[in-house]
Amino acid sequence: MMAGRDMVMVVVRMVMVVLVVMAVLGSWMAAVAMAGEPSVQYISSTKFGNFMVVPGKALSAGDFYGVYTLDNASSVPNNFYGIMKDNYLYLVTKHQRTFTQGKELCAKIPGHRLATIKTARQFETVTAMLKVNNSAVWVDLVRPGAPGTPLEWGDGTLYMEGTVTQLATVATHRSVASPYYLQSSFFDDKSYTVIFNILCQANPLGLDW
Numbered sequence: 001m002m003a004g005r006d007m008v009m010v011v012v013r014m015v016m017v018v019l020v021v022m023a024v025l026g027s028w029m030a031a032v033a034m035a036g037e038p039s040v041q042y043i044s045s046t047k048f049g050n051f052m053v054v055p056g057k058a059l060s061a062g063d064f065y066g067v068y069t070l071d072n073a074s075s076v077p078n079n080f081y082g083i084m085k086d087n088y089l090y091l092v093t094k095h096q097r098t099f100t101q102g103k104e105l106c107a108k109i110p111g112h113r114l115a116t117i118k119t120a121r122q123f124e125t126v127t128a129m130l131k132v133n134n135s136a137v138w139v140d141l142v143r144p145g146a147p148g149t150p151l152e153w154g155d156g157t158l159y160m161e162g163t164v165t166q167l168a169t170v171a172t173h174r175s176v177a178s179p180y181y182l183q184s185s186f187f188d189d190k191s192y193t194v195i196f197n198i199l200c201q202a203n204p205l206g207l208d209w
Contacts, residue, residue, distance in 0.1 A: 078091055078092060078093055078094055079092045079093070079094050079133045079135060079197070080092040080129060080132075080133055083204065084125045084126075084129060085125050086119075086121050086122050086124075086125040086126075087204075087205050087207060088122070088125075088201055088202065088203060088204075088207070088209070089112075089201065089202040089203070089204055090115065090126070090129065090199060090200065090201055090202075091106075091109070091112065091198075091199070091200040091201075091202075092129070092130070092133055092135055092137060092197055092198070092199055092200075093105070093197050093198040093199075093200070094197070095197075096195040096196055096197055096198075097138075097195055097196075097198055098192060098193055098194065098195055099138050099179040099181075099190075099192050099194075100192060101198075102114055102138040102196075102198035103140065103154070105198055105200070106198065106200035106201070109200060109202075111202045111203070111204075112200045112201060112202045113140065113154065113200065113201055113202075114138065114139065114140040114154060114198065114199070114200060114201070115137075115139050115140060115199040115200065115201035116139065116140050116141070116153040116154060116155065116157070116201070116209065117139055117141075117164055117168075117182065118153065118157060118161075118162035118163070118164055118209070119162055119163045119164055120163040120164055120166045120167050121163075122164065123164045123167050123168055124167065126182065126199070127182070127184065127185055130182065130183070130184075130199075131184070135183075135197045136181055136182070136183035136196050136197065137181060137182055137183075137196055137197045137198060137199035138179065138181050138182075138196050138197070138198055138199065139180060139181065139182045139187070139199055140153055140154030140155075141153055141154075141159060141179065141180040141187060142154075142177070142178065142179045142180065143172070143177060143178050143180070143189060144177050145177055146175060146176065146177070147172050147174075147175060149177075151170065151180070151187075167185065168185060168186060168187060169185060169186040169187070170186065170187050170188075171186055171187065171188040171189070172189055173188070173189060174189045174190070174191070178190060178191065178192070179192060181194075181196045182199070
């Protein structure tokens with residue numbers, strides 16, 4: 001952690017051990033950057049080591065934070081955490097959670113969000129990663145109404161507007177509004193109470209996401 005007067009900069013330290021600084025205040029959520037602005041930035045420091053920081057995010061020193069190593073059982077347990085060939089940073093949790101819990105978990109990791117997979121390249125990257133990890137994961141895709149209602153990503157983008165439609169299959173089984181998980185080459189709708197692994201995503205290069 002980096003401190004100055006009353007302010008503490010939230011950081012994710014990525015050297016030999018990846019450190020994630022997570023807010024435990026229920027009202028705080030990490031900022032998610034728009035296209036063209038990185039959601040996290042890399043800082044090389046001989047004094048503090050190398051850090052991933054959330055641009056412009058500083059909180060009062062009175063706010064409490066816990067530091068968790070991602071390669072330790074007391075951390076945020078994960079099956080994978082790294083930058084993939086589509087140049088996005090992904091974390092696949094080891095523990096399973098509901099869709100809503102997954103969104104909350106990703107938002108509490110500075111600069112991360114529940115993943116949106118809008119392009120064919122992202123889809124190829126993520127499905128190859130999930131095949132290696134043998135994981136089914138929640139992504140931030142929902143159908144806000146009955147079958148026939150357009151699917152939406154968490155940022156409001158319509159599913160049909162992305163090139164992901166060139167490769168992915170969408171399965172619909174439920175007759176009510178539902179979230180979708182990703183497994184193999186398809187998105188499938190499930191109840192909000194079903195648990196899967198969580199796919200978090202960050203944007204260190206400021207790409208369009």
